[in-house]
Amino acid sequence: MTDRAAFPPPVPAAPVVSRRGLLKAGLGLTAAAGLVLPGTGAYAAMEAANNLVITSYRLTPPRWPVGRRLTITCVADLHAGGPNMGIARVRQVIDAANALGSDLIVVLGDYFATHKFVTEVVPHDAWAEEVARLRAPLGVYSILGNHDWWHGIDAVRKALGRVHVPLMENDAVLLGEPGRRFWLAGLGDQIAYWLGPNRFRGVDDLPGTLKRVTTDDPVVLMVHEPDIFVKVPERVSLTIAGHTHGGQIRLPFVPPVWAPSAYGARFAYGHIVEQGRHLIVSGGLGCSQVPLRLGVPPEILHITLGA
Numbered sequence: 188m189t190d191r192a193a194f195p196p197p198v199p200a201a202p203v204v205s206r207r208g209l210l211k212a213g214l215g216l217t218a219a220a221g222l223v224l225p226g227t228g229a230y231a232a233m234e235a236a237n238n239l240v241i242t243s244y245r246l247t248p249p250r251w252p253v254g255r256r257l258t259i260t261c262v263a264d265l266h267a268g269g270p271n272m273g274i275a276r277v278r279q280v281i282d283a284a285n286a287l288g289s290d291l292i293v294v295l296g297d298y299f300a301t302h303k304f305v306t307e308v309v310p311h312d313a314w315a316e317e318v319a320r321l322r323a324p325l326g327v328y329s330i331l332g333n334h335d336w337w338h339g340i341d342a343v344r345k346a347l348g349r350v351h352v353p354l355m356e357n358d359a360v361l362l363g364e365p366g367r368r369f370w371l372a373g374l375g376d377q378i379a380y381w382l383g384p385n386r387f388r389g390v391d392d393l394p395g396t397l398k399r400v401t402t403d404d405p406v407v408l409m410v411h412e413p414d415i416f417v418k419v420p421e422r423v424s425l426t427i428a429g430h431t432h433g434g435q436i437r438l439p440f441v442p443p444v445w446a447p448s449a450y451g452a453r454f455a456y457g458h459i460v461e462q463g464r465h466l467i468v469s470g471g472l473g474c475s476q477v478p479l480r481l482g483v484p485p486e487i488l489h490i491t492l493g494a
């Protein structure tokens with residue numbers, strides 16, 4: 188089950204440009220594009236900078252005990268940096284995540300903006316201090332994303348370490364009270380090293396990660412890129428991913444034009460179930476390439492298991 192709530196209410200839609208009106212006015216298609224595209228671009232800039240939605244999922248996946256309620260807030264792809272994710276906006280996101288009051292918070296990597304249009308640099312220490320404000324009874328756990336690896340991994344590690352946010356790389360931790368325990372696992376990044384066009388080397392070790400799981404308690408797995416899902420065994424109740432931004436620029440009623448995945452739109456966004464295995468992909472919060480979003484507003488996930 189999925190539902191979505193705006194936080195705060197979304198900005199109003201951009202005015203609709205009438206095609207007939209344009210034709211009547213004797214304007215050609217080029218002129219129409221000249222009007223529509225800047226309007227769409229302006230709306231996409233507003234969507235990236237102003238909108239924030241809470242997307243909720245309720246599910247009891249296989250191997251998760253029926254009735255064992257656990258709430259998880261997911262903050263993915265913060266990409267801190269203006270114009271859309273300046274430090275004030277980061278604070279708003281962190282406040283909104285805390286306001287959900289979940290049992291557990293997971294932060295899925297790609298912490299700072301690396302595109303060419305950054306208007307406000309948010310220093311590593313600044314976004315890390317905001318991440319460190321996240322609070323949940325069972326803790327706050329993080330993983331790294333590809334942009335963290337590609338643009339200064341040592342500085343990201345130091346920033347998270349300085350504020351004592353636990354960072355999981357091919358590791359698993361047993362959480363919860365006796366009788367309600369579960370494993371939270373975190374995978375190393377799958378495309379940590381760029382080797383050339385569509386060629387990467389990862390630091391992910393899924394078998395090694397799952398070897399850390401030493402009891403029969405259920406498993407929740409954090410990954411940055413969703414592509415690993417094709418290899419995730421049934422032993423894992425739920426895999427949570429980010430990275431794709433849901434395509435970031437998406438037209439209504441059609442799959443995303445582009446998604447950074449070897450599987451195209453298959454794992455681009457949302458709750459995906461394949462052979463009884465469950466994956467939830469967040470649309471994330473920030474932007475890569477350009478500070479625009481269309482049809483995929485910045486979102487925080489609120490996942491409820493077992494209820």
Ligand SMILES: [Fe+2]
Nearest residue numbers: 297332333430
């Ligand atoms: Fe990413």
